Amino acid sequence: MTLDEQSATLPKHRAFSGAVGETMRRGSVLIAFIALCIVFSLLSPRFLTVSNWLNVLLQTATIGIVAIGQTFVIITAGIDLSVGSVVALSGMVAAVSMRAGAPAPVGILVALGVGSLVGLFNGFSVTYLKMTPFIVTLATLAMGRGLTLAVSSGQTIFGFPDAFNFIGGESIAGIPVPVIILLLAFLAAYFILSRTVFGHGVYSVGGNREAARLAGIPTVRVELLVYVISGLLAGLAGIILMGRLDAALPTSATGLELNAIAAVVIGGASLFGGKGTMLGTLLGALTIGVLANGLNLLNVSPFWTQFIQGAVIFVAVLSDSLSQRTAE
Amino acid sequence: MPLLSMHGISKRFGPALALQDVSLELEAGEVLGIVGENGAGKSTLIKVLGGAYQPDAGEIILDGEPVQIKSPHDGLSHGIAVIYQELSLVPELSVAENLFLGHLPSNPLGATKRGELNRRSQEIIDLLNLDVKPGDRVASLRIGVRQLIEVGKALSRTHRARILVMDEPTSSLNEAEVAQLFAVVRQLKADGIGIIYISHYLEEVFDICDRAMVMRDGKVVGVRPTNEWTPDQMVHAMVNRPIEDFYPKVHVELGEPLLEASHLQLQGKLEDVSFSVRSGEVLGLAGLPGSGTSKLGEIVAGARKPSAGSMTLRGQRYVPRSPGKSIAAGVGYVPADRKKEGLLLEFSVAENVTLSVLPALSRLGVVNMKQKQKTAVAAIQDFGVKTNSPKAPVRSLSGGNQQKVLLARVHQPDPKLMVMNDPTRGIDVGAKVEIYERIGEFVQAGGAVLLISSELPELIGISYRIAVFREGRLVAEVEREQFSQHLIISYAAGTDETYDETYSGDQNGEQVGESA
Ligand SMILES: Nc1ncnc2c1ncn2[C@@H]1O[C@H](COP(=O)(O)OP(=O)(O)OP(=O)(O)O)[C@@H](O)[C@H]1O
Numbered sequence: 001m002t003l004d005e006q007s008a009t010l011p012k013h014r015a016f017s018g019a020v021g022e023t024m025r026r027g028s029v030l031i032a033f034i035a036l037c038i039v040f041s042l043l044s045p046r047f048l049t050v051s052n053w054l055n056v057l058l059q060t061a062t063i064g065i066v067a068i069g070q071t072f073v074i075i076t077a078g079i080d081l082s083v084g085s086v087v088a089l090s091g092m093v094a095a096v097s098m099r100a101g102a103p104a105p106v107g108i109l110v111a112l113g114v115g116s117l118v119g120l121f122n123g124f125s126v127t128y129l130k131m132t133p134f135i136v137t138l139a140t141l142a143m144g145r146g147l148t149l150a151v152s153s154g155q156t157i158f159g160f161p162d163a164f165n166f167i168g169g170e171s172i173a174g175i176p177v178p179v180i181i182l183l184l185a186f187l188a189a190y191f192i193l194s195r196t197v198f199g200h201g202v203y204s205v206g207g208n209r210e211a212a213r214l215a216g217i218p219t220v221r222v223e224l225l226v227y228v229i230s231g232l233l234a235g236l237a238g239i240i241l242m243g244r245l246d247a248a249l250p251t252s253a254t255g256l257e258l259n260a261i262a263a264v265v266i267g268g269a270s271l272f273g274g275k276g277t278m279l280g281t282l283l284g285a286l287t288i289g290v291l292a293n294g295l296n297l298l299n300v301s302p303f304w305t306q307f308i309q310g311a312v313i314f315v316a317v318l319s320d321s322l323s324q325r326t327a328e
Numbered sequence: 329m330p331l332l333s334m335h336g337i338s339k340r341f342g343p344a345l346a347l348q349d350v351s352l353e354l355e356a357g358e359v360l361g362i363v364g365e366n367g368a369g370k371s372t373l374i375k376v377l378g379g380a381y382q383p384d385a386g387e388i389i390l391d392g393e394p395v396q397i398k399s400p401h402d403g404l405s406h407g408i409a410v411i412y413q414e415l416s417l418v419p420e421l422s423v424a425e426n427l428f429l430g431h432l433p434s435n436p437l438g439a440t441k442r443g444e445l446n447r448r449s450q451e452i453i454d455l456l457n458l459d460v461k462p463g464d465r466v467a468s469l470r471i472g473v474r475q476l477i478e479v480g481k482a483l484s485r486t487h488r489a490r491i492l493v494m495d496e497p498t499s500s501l502n503e504a505e506v507a508q509l510f511a512v513v514r515q516l517k518a519d520g521i522g523i524i525y526i527s528h529y530l531e532e533v534f535d536i537c538d539r540a541m542v543m544r545d546g547k548v549v550g551v552r553p554t555n556e557w558t559p560d561q562m563v564h565a566m567v568n569r570p571i572e573d574f575y576p577k578v579h580v581e582l583g584e585p586l587l588e589a590s591h592l593q594l595q596g597k598l599e600d601v602s603f604s605v606r607s608g609e610v611l612g613l614a615g616l617p618g619s620g621t622s623k624l625g626e627i628v629a630g631a632r633k634p635s636a637g638s639m640t641l642r643g644q645r646y647v648p649r650s651p652g653k654s655i656a657a658g659v660g661y662v663p664a665d666r667k668k669e670g671l672l673l674e675f676s677v678a679e680n681v682t683l684s685v686l687p688a689l690s691r692l693g694v695v696n697m698k699q700k701q702k703t704a705v706a707a708i709q710d711f712g713v714k715t716n717s718p719k720a721p722v723r724s725l726s727g728g729n730q731q732k733v734l735l736a737r738v739h740q741p742d743p744k745l746m747v748m749n750d751p752t753r754g755i756d757v758g759a760k761v762e763i764y765e766r767i768g769e770f771v772q773a774g775g776a777v778l779l780i781s782s783e784l785p786e787l788i789g790i791s792y793r794i795a796v797f798r799e800g801r802l803v804a805e806v807e808r809e810q811f812s813q814h815l816i817i818s819y820a821a822g823t824d825e826t827y828d829e830t831y832s833g834d835q836n837g838e839q840v841g842e843s844a
Pocket residue numbers: 341344345346364365366367368369370371372373413714715716723724725726727728729754756
């Protein structure tokens with residue numbers, strides 16, 4: 001073993017498998033996204049307009065925010081199926097408390113609190129009770145939806161303070177508030193995942209839980225926290241959704257979890273954990289949004305829209321698995 | 329005509345040439361040993377033979393016929409059975425299911441024929457002379473036994489094995505298990521099977537091989553009948569320099585007690601264990617499998633909680649609640665099973681070596697990425713990890729280099745006490761000496777080491793004192809002046825007889841991967 005030999009084999013380039021680099025290198029999301037945009041802009045003159053793009057972003061805000069939380073969970077090799085229910089539940093509890101006289105800021109805190117609490121419950125069950133994430137969150141999915149219906153007696157609740165309409169519908173400098181919130185959440189999550197000790201912990205738990213624990217990563221805390229983050233962001237999405245509709249529906253966001261998971265997976269994350277990026281997830285969410293928007297502009301029937309969305313997920317995951325195979 | 333010849337094999341991984349014009353011949357009924365430094369290309373060569381890798385150049389000739397081995401399946405159908413360095417058993421399945429994984433005997437409807445499965449498994453178990461039942465879950469078996477089952481699995485996969493390749497099969501076997509394996513090898517040899525045997529243990533190569541081939545930097549640097557090699561020549565050929573002292577020792581004045589443990593207890597595993605290690609000391613822990621040394625290591629490292637007892641570290645009460653807390657308190661841990669408990673295989677070398685030192689590289693929870701990169705590059709050079717790039721996934725490294733990544737990681741937070749369980753597993757002779765030297769420097773600087781090892785010569789070679797365990801109890805502490813294999817074995821086995829055959833310091837037989 002000669003040391004000079006070793007150093008000779010060390011190239012002088014950047015030493016890190018940076019999250020961005022990883023996404024770009026594989027690039028399947030980015031390519032898919034750009035290809036879609038090109039196709040739609042050729043087929044529909046309305047596609048590449050500012051107002052349409054703001055619309056796409058607005059439509060993507062809820063899924064995007066939820067998918068950001070889901071990314072943390074999926075990278076630890078977990079999954080959070082409860083997010084759709086949590087979006088509805090947190091919105092509904094906030095709506096009920098505001099109807100009972102709570103001011104808007106309290107309503108917002110209530111929604112975020114409810115989301116975090118469900119997340120804490122999920123995380124506790126996974127870490128301390130050692131239950132399978134899929135099963136735990138499947139249970140909270142049902143429990144959350146049931147609670148939402150119970151709290152609202154199955155009724156839609158209308159009429160909120162102006163602050164809510166602001167969050168859901170107003171714009172700042174021409175950009176809708178939900179879009180601004182999405183971007184802020186993305187930036188924060190991007191930073192947390194790629195730059196913090198916690199973010200490194202998230203990846204390492206997904207990479208090899210026991211090895212991470214023995215290397216000193218507080219794996220229980222990390223896992224607990226990813227579910228809390230997912231719940232918190234679902235609560236945030238609940239506020240936005242409620243503001244946009246100016247109503248809290250007991251059935252809102254049904255099935256949202258599947259779109260959120262799809263966005264994360266299209267973005268290059270692996271359900272086996274250890275892999276995934278925020279940028280990928282954002283692109284994944286935008287891909288889903290652009291697809292829905294473009295097909296709508298082209299007057300494709302909603303039935304086919306669903307089919308095509310499914311096919312895109314399939315292709316995204318397929319190209320990923322193929323590129324992995326050739327890399328080996 | 330030789331059974332097998334490989335001609336001018338070359339294989340490149342990115343910029344690195346892993347094999348360069350390598351040729352070898354193997355006769356029926358012959359055992360060919362391959363030795364060489366970590367990363368010399370041994371595993372790559374046999375992966376080419378087994379069909380796991382495609383060579384960039386060269387040809388493989390079986391019985392005089394050139395053959396293309398396009399996949400491991402192809403290899404098997406040519407009668408080439410390979411046991412790779414990485415264990416490939418599925419712990420959740422039974423012994424029988426593992427033996428026949430992927431080709432379970434089944435009826436036309438696809439249902440497994442239990443009877444036949446069990447009968448054929450029993451045949452293999454008998455051949456290997458193992459003390460297991462076909463229905464035993466693999467997870468419940470010691471690593472050494474698992475390794476023997478790998479041999480059985482390789483044999484079961486080809487109905488007429490003609491070539492058996494073993495890549496470091498003994499890195500986690502104790503002496504009795506090695507003897508058991510060698511008995512099987514001799515039998516297969518007598519049956520006319522050609523065997524390729526890769527090992528870092530030169531004694532084994534001299535013991536079992538007819539010829540030995542030395543590789544360095546992807547090339548063959550010498551092939552001779554074993555009796556024409558001397559150990560010194562072989563080592564010289566491997567590392568390209570002579571090694572005088574295999575167990576370098578430094579003189580260290582012992583300091584204050586660093587760790588003191590009193591009355592440690594672990595339900596059914598450890599019984600009232602008290603000991604202390606002083607700074608400057610390497611304390612070896614010896615014992616048969618299941619004697620509790622690994623469990624003790626886990627307790628000191630914070631990976632497992634004792635059911636009773638207490639510890640002090642540098643005079644302060646030391647109650648490690650998690651490995652993270654222990655690391656923060658200055659205790660490092662090298663687990664025995666680097667794949668399961670040590671490394672994040674899919675992550676880069678850089679990520680792995682910095683994993684334990686992240687808190688020190690960060691402020692308010694934010695990692696200083698520049699500093700992290702610098703630390704990583706420095707650690708990689710410091711430990712002589714052979715990798716194409718710091719960004720390369722650890723999985724792409726040779727076995728010994730993976731082990732170096734683990735050692736580098738544990739050193740980063742600057743520990744005062746290190747618990748090392750088989751720290752030199754899979755490491756070549758040259759690098760082993762470097763690791764021993766590093767241990768010497770570490771204790772010289774005031775550190776202390778708890779060394780658990782499956783190699784008695786290693787324990788004797790570098791420990792200052794050896795604590796011998798039997799059935800969870802510390803039965804003797806032996807000072808360096810009294811060190812002898814015989815004495816330690818007799819304490820470990822609880823008798824004055826010589827137990828060379830049954831001794832093992834293999835601690836890894838105890839369940840690995842269990843969390844506290
Ligand atoms: N899949 C791979 N991708 C990239 N490089 C590889 C890959 N497999 C092996 N290498 C490189 O090829 C070289 C030879 O590795 P190999 O595993 O054959 O070494 P070895 O002689 O078996 O070493 P050890 O004794 O440590 O097991 C090493 O430098 C290693 O990093």
